Amino acid sequence: MTPLDVALVDIARLVPQQGPMCLLSGVERHDRESIVCRAMSHRDAGNPLRRAGRLPALAAIEYAAQALAVHCALLGGGTGRGVLAGVRDVALHVERLDDIDGPLQVRAERLVANGRHLLYAFSVEAGARLLVGGRVAVVLDEEPT
Numbered sequence: 001m002t003p004l005d006v007a008l009v010d011i012a013r014l015v016p017q018q019g020p021m022c023l024l025s026g027v028e029r030h031d032r033e034s035i036v037c038r039a040m041s042h043r044d045a046g047n048p049l050r051r052a053g054r055l056p057a058l059a060a061i062e063y064a065a066q067a068l069a070v071h072c073a074l075l076g077g078g079t080g081r082g083v084l085a086g087v088r089d090v091a092l093h094v095e096r097l098d099d100i101d102g103p104l105q106v107r108a109e110r111l112v113a114n115g116r117h118l119l120y121a122f123s124v125e126a127g128a129r130l131l132v133g134g135r136v137a138v139v140l141d142e143e144p145t
């Protein structure tokens with residue numbers, strides 16, 4: 001993987017989510033098959049995915065979807081806009097994310113790319129601790145270049 005520092009302002013150009021819904025704060029590295037992003041928004045009391053003051057671990061799916069969108073955009077596959085078509089094999093190792101100290105690492109690895117149809121494995125970690133993992137399927141709005 002190559003080192004890359006994509007700041008929050010640049011990420012906002014790469015994902016459909018804007019304002020507080022843009023959850024990622026940077027890209028640590030990426031290559032043709034995978035990406036590792038970082039996030040601190042899980043600690044933000046204004047995180048729009050919080051419910052009753054807590055950020056449920058299932059919110060990690062949105063973090064993963066945004067990492068996937070950034071990956072597609074960085075690879076020249078358009079804007080990364082699409083529809084989350086399915087989520088499989090999600091394993092929650094914590095109940096919530098808001099009580100995790102330090103940054104999250106959001107990893108996404110492309111397993112299948114068939115035109116507009118993508119399948120990625122993802123994990124959300126804090127340090128060496130796995131918090132959530134699974135797979136997401138996406139149908140992009142436009143064909144990747």
